[in-house]
Amino acid sequence: MLFYVLIYITIIVSAFLSLEFNVSLNKKIKYGIFLLFLVLFVGFRWKIGGDWDSYLGAYKNLSFRQIFTFDPGYVVVEYISKFLGLGIVGVNSICVFLFGLGFIYFLESFELSLSQSLVIAFPYLITVVVGGYSRQSVSIGFVMAMFGAFRKKDIIKTLLFYALAIVFHESAIVSGIIFLSDKRYFSKYVKLTLILLLFISIIMHKVIYDRFMHFYQLYVVSNIMHSTGAIIRSIINTIPGVFLFFLKNEWENRYGDFWMWGVVSIFSGLVLIMVLTTHLTTLGDRILLFFYSLQIIVFNRVIYFVENKLLKYGLFSFISIFYLAMLIGWFLFSSHGSFWVPYKNILL
Template identity: 30%
Template sequence: MLPYWIFFSVPAMVALSSSPKMRLRADGLRPLRPNVTWMLVIVALTFVVGFRYEVGGDWENYFRYLLAAQSLNFADLITKDDPGYWALNILSTHLGLGITGVNTFGAFLFTIGLVLFCRSMPRPWLALACAMPYLVTVVAMGYTRQAIALGLVMIGLVMLGHQRFVAFALWVLAGALFHRSAVVLLPIAGLTISKNRFLTLSLVTAATAVGYVVLLADSASRLIQTYVDQNIESAGAFIRLAMNAVPAAVFLLYGKRFALSPHERKLWLILSLIALCMFLAFFPTNLSTALDRMALYIIPLQLVVFAHLPDAIGVFGRRNQAIVALILAYYAAILFVWLNFATHSRYWVPYQIGTG
């Protein structure tokens, strides 16, 4: 368990000693380009996630992709679901890198998205620390395909906050190449439109239709049967939905104090309402697995809320270390509970590095 505490403690200590990033560009947004320090973060996280060995609940299942990829070439991708992930397997097979190659390529894509997303926050190190207990440890090390999709979606969410709707749609569609469920985020763009509504809404609608037809239509009935009709229960879904509902409620209370552009504020208000509706839907429905899978795409809301909260309820622009410490304690508790009491955490312990 010690490695996971180290992974969390490093950004947590930096977050405690850092002041918020107040410098903005001329358009009122924060610069996203990673500096040398954040380049090293990308390398370190890619290594930690990519070179894990026999870590994660679906570790064995991903080998079926690798074995099947040995008899495929890139021309076969047109016949495959989630062709982006198949492409990584074919590439890794051709290069002789095995499952470690697949995981490392995937970890790099996920980490790029996570770092760019954190860099868009006033407290990027706090956002990164909040990401470590669940988003990195559980999702990135356990759900490889959906983690890659989420990394690309996070880039898209940054673009959407900048009102770059086409870029958002393209990044989400790129994510859907690795896990088709990402397509469901496309309609969110339509809810955030404030100008050129007809043209932008038309483009978003077209992208949603194309994404559905190309990536989701053939498997929609199978997904519905798996997640809805069979009444499969997802262990821990309530807790994971609650983890999104808590920051959603905080945003509704304090969101007006967050240093966000009007477009960003509207985006995260919408996602907060979605998070609360998903949490409430858990109780009267049998959709725990479907809600649990979709809740993964709402996790970035946690990073946004807690990276802004110290300045929203503390002294704006100061370190507000007491508030930061409370947030870190909350996530330390999440990591402790998950490592010691989660049903499937045994598949993550011990953390090992290897190649295969």
């Protein structure tokens, strides 16, 4: 656990220097270092993550038919890695690289600071999700890129990233909820999305049916799957929505994307209610992973709403300590935390 904490403290210090002294590297260098870090930290990890054995088994038993019975995007990555002789490490490296590109596109689209965004993203999104669940991580990266393209009103890129997110993990379909936030483009998005989903359904009909029945049986019918941290994480993802609506007018005047994140906030609130009132805790937990960017966007921007320098640094410190506590708490109390420690890497 100490290894992860030390990395996070380094990120906090970097973010503070960026906030206080406006210390920043050239963007290309900065993003290059970030992608290299992701590949070394996540891509080169060894026997880390709750699904490590499942991913390794799928890679060893790789067959062409899996394109029609599994998430095809991930299967293609497996084939590329096998062709190049890179093994499961190659699969993980390609996946985390794709996530990193989506993450960077998101930051660039919303003009967010990389270091300050990592203060929010590293403790759970990168350490746990990206560092343990390869298919979901790529899908989340493409969803974040989709959010960026949606803000730019780029319909083609929005639907392209949406499609790529779905072919890596079909549950990414829920992220299409943001299409409700733009009245001007709503009808276009609906028509093109329906065509897109119809095309994907024809190509992936067996995958979609089998996975739907699997999810339905696993998350809805049975009570086997229960996420102990789902309530806490759902509350955490709802808190930025409260800030967002509290700052509604000023947010819209500054950024012009209030309703985009407003829809995400409302949806997150509904998922919280579902988690609190039903046994669908794991389902809610998995859904909200695709909207983790709400935390990144709000907590990144809300600091700049505070003009008093002392209060600004106080807020930054509170956010940093809060996410540090989340990181430590997850390792201490999560039933799956042992799969991430001690950290192992093929280079070490």
